[in-house]
Amino acid sequence: MDTLTFLQIIWFVLIGILFAGYAVLDGFDLGIGSLLPYLAGSDEKKTAVIFKTIGPVWDGNEVWLITAGGALFAAFPHAYATVFSGFYLALMIVLFGLILRAVSIEFFTLEEKNKQRWAKTFFLGSILPSILFGVALGNVIIGVPLDSGMEFRGSFFTLLRPYPLVIGLLGLSAILMQGITYAMLKTDGEINESAAGLSGKIYYGYAALFVISLILSYVFIPERMSIIPAWIATIVFALSMAALKYFLAAKSELKAFFSSSLAFISLWGIAGAIQFPVLVKSIESSSLDITIYNASSGKLTLSVMLGIALAGMPVVIAYSIYVYRVFRGKIKMHN
Amino acid sequence: MDAVFLSRIQFAFTAAFHFIFPTLTLGMGLLILINETIYLKTDKELYKNISKFMIKIFALIFTLGVSTGIVLEFSFGTNWSSFSRIVGDIFGAPLAAEGVLAFFLESVFLGVLLFGRDKISKKAYWVSAFLVFFGSHLSGLWIIIANSWMQTPAGFVMEGGRAVLTDFFAAAVNHSTAQRFIHTVVGGWMSGSLFMAGISAWYILKKRDLNYAKPILKLSLIVFITCSFLQFGAGHYHAVQVAKTQPVKMAAFEGLWDTEKGAGLSVFGFPVESEKKTYLDIRIPRLLSLMIHGNLDGEVQGLNDFPTDLHPPVFLTFQSYHVMIGLGGLFALISSIGLLLMIRKKLYETDWFLKVLLFSIPLPVISNEMGWMAAEIGRQPWIIQGVLKTADAASVVVPAWQVLATIIMFTILYALLFLFFIKFLVALIKKGPEKVIATDGY
Numbered sequence: 001m002d003t004l005t006f007l008q009i010i011w012f013v014l015i016g017i018l019f020a021g022y023a024v025l026d027g028f029d030l031g032i033g034s035l036l037p038y039l040a041g042s043d044e045k046k047t048a049v050i051f052k053t054i055g056p057v058w059d060g061n062e063v064w065l066i067t068a069g070g071a072l073f074a075a076f077p078h079a080y081a082t083v084f085s086g087f088y089l090a091l092m093i094v095l096f097g098l099i100l101r102a103v104s105i106e107f108f109t110l111e112e113k114n115k116q117r118w119a120k121t122f123f124l125g126s127i128l129p130s131i132l133f134g135v136a137l138g139n140v141i142i143g144v145p146l147d148s149g150m151e152f153r154g155s156f157f158t159l160l161r162p163y164p165l166v167i168g169l170l171g172l173s174a175i176l177m178q179g180i181t182y183a184m185l186k187t188d189g190e191i192n193e194s195a196a197g198l199s200g201k202i203y204y205g206y207a208a209l210f211v212i213s214l215i216l217s218y219v220f221i222p223e224r225m226s227i228i229p230a231w232i233a234t235i236v237f238a239l240s241m242a243a244l245k246y247f248l249a250a251k252s253e254l255k256a257f258f259s260s261s262l263a264f265i266s267l268w269g270i271a272g273a274i275q276f277p278v279l280v281k282s283i284e285s286s287s288l289d290i291t292i293y294n295a296s297s298g299k300l301t302l303s304v305m306l307g308i309a310l311a312g313m314p315v316v317i318a319y320s321i322y323v324y325r326v327f328r329g330k331i332k333m334h335n
Numbered sequence: 336m337d338a339v340f341l342s343r344i345q346f347a348f349t350a351a352f353h354f355i356f357p358t359l360t361l362g363m364g365l366l367i368l369i370n371e372t373i374y375l376k377t378d379k380e381l382y383k384n385i386s387k388f389m390i391k392i393f394a395l396i397f398t399l400g401v402s403t404g405i406v407l408e409f410s411f412g413t414n415w416s417s418f419s420r421i422v423g424d425i426f427g428a429p430l431a432a433e434g435v436l437a438f439f440l441e442s443v444f445l446g447v448l449l450f451g452r453d454k455i456s457k458k459a460y461w462v463s464a465f466l467v468f469f470g471s472h473l474s475g476l477w478i479i480i481a482n483s484w485m486q487t488p489a490g491f492v493m494e495g496g497r498a499v500l501t502d503f504f505a506a507a508v509n510h511s512t513a514q515r516f517i518h519t520v521v522g523g524w525m526s527g528s529l530f531m532a533g534i535s536a537w538y539i540l541k542k543r544d545l546n547y548a549k550p551i552l553k554l555s556l557i558v559f560i561t562c563s564f565l566q567f568g569a570g571h572y573h574a575v576q577v578a579k580t581q582p583v584k585m586a587a588f589e590g591l592w593d594t595e596k597g598a599g600l601s602v603f604g605f606p607v608e609s610e611k612k613t614y615l616d617i618r619i620p621r622l623l624s625l626m627i628h629g630n631l632d633g634e635v636q637g638l639n640d641f642p643t644d645l646h647p648p649v650f651l652t653f654q655s656y657h658v659m660i661g662l663g664g665l666f667a668l669i670s671s672i673g674l675l676l677m678i679r680k681k682l683y684e685t686d687w688f689l690k691v692l693l694f695s696i697p698l699p700v701i702s703n704e705m706g707w708m709a710a711e712i713g714r715q716p717w718i719i720q721g722v723l724k725t726a727d728a729a730s731v732v733v734p735a736w737q738v739l740a741t742i743i744m745f746t747i748l749y750a751l752l753f754l755f756f757i758k759f760l761v762a763l764i765k766k767g768p769e770k771v772i773a774t775d776g777y
Contacts, residue, residue, distance in 0.1 A: 077423020
């Protein structure tokens, strides 16, 4: 294997890790936001408690997306260019959601009279991206129309085919699972109870959507069903789900949260394994696929970026753990 | 209207709106760090409380910066995908590096700054304040690196229609990175410091919260005065570099059509591209040559030396540059008066000057915007100087109606965001430091 190939593979894995990190971390605050109407209703104090559970950390979590996007741009500019321009309107809706949720918590705090409007915008801003991320991923897995210049040749409605929509719902359910286990971990009293009450339903919905996705994958991407690493990741997913069930029943909240996170990571493992080395699949011909080989930056860029990532990310992870520890513990509802 | 034109409008609008906020946080981050340092050294509660008050305002501004910043990172792919394909080998790296090295730092530790004061030691809290300050400046540095590479590209070769990196250090520290970074950071410090000076001047005029307002005014005015004089040096250093590396841009800044030895510095005028003439042209003789070359007879290239199709829109470039320079002069005047009043210990009693400070709050923000516009419009028709034209950089698959739809979306959304931003900002200020400090966290 030459150096360039090695770097391309490394960057495929690293970008997968960045997206998985984003999914796990921002997943729980997107999830809690999508569950806000259920968990807090129109109760201002409950909303405040929920915002307090994610207040110090949500912004740092979102940086995983910004970094993953930047890394995709730097390492595989063609994939970044094709997906971001091809999925234009869908991504703009994601941006609309991310802008809304970024201001909602701050505005909720500062608003005097009509605080609840910012709970609504936070909900909207959380649930829209939560669905659309999975829809986008479903599309690059099942394939989209691409021309020989690597340009997307579909329309907005190409994105809304059944398979990507199911993957969108699977992504949403994974995010809701993150949100509900985080809510249980970080709250007590009524919010904790209502979160525990819903966790079973989300769990079964999540599991059912996974099975449906698996069946649909047999229908739509049969050629991808014999990849061993994908099945290993599937086993890890199944084990994590079993552990999650056990820890939910045992009320081990931290372990339940970690099991949910591991399940989510293994979903990314499955996606990575069935995609590799393709980044964006062509629906017509594999010769038009956008892969890590034909979409990547040069050797020097990939090496410099690798140096930055290897020097930077361990430090990021170390201080992030420190900050999570500073804010550990449940947020109590008082006065 | 074609998609390229609409994408230009969208980028200009979303970037101009975003640029208001991070520049303010650069300056406010500096003031917060200074207050935290004084508190760490002296243990005086006053400085801790001042910092608490500023952090509340900082958080609001930072939120707007974060929410509008992500749009720009996406936009290189959504609206400028040809640009991304052609220069992704070089341009993506600073954006990714910004995330890894800077943006994590400021975002994670801002959480500590906002909610962690009672949970960690005084020293650890100071370190957090420092890391937010450091992270936001480092973040600025990577963005400036990316932008400077578009102005004065280096460290690459063109291969098969794509730029390929050959020297990372040369690309990052290109001919304009240092000049642009210093100029922009000082501009940010000016907008942040005058912002706080204006707010504290209002309290003094209203004769309320004086125990907070006076030290805030003193500190922020000292920072502002220092920076407004520093900016003369920083701006000059940057302008000389522009004259040497992008002479056509300098000619547009100055509305200079014919190449001249002993060229005058333009004070005022109306350049008209179609007539290749600057009306009401007022110049200080020979000063431009002196400033660029250190020589009264130095030769400065005029626009006519360059093909017309490589001219930037001269009128816009000229006027935005002149508004920036004019405001820079005004800041020096305000600073000189402020300095005199401070020396004579009459700062807090001089109502008219306090009013000037209050009403000047938006001016450094406007000046920063104008400077950025002059730099970007002055680079046209290039998106990357001499390498790629803006007209060839847009996405090819995004139809015009979709860009128009998103322009409408951003306009409505940003207008609402700005209204609420002003509403909450005014409410925070009216509430005053005492009450704002008392309400902790969410």
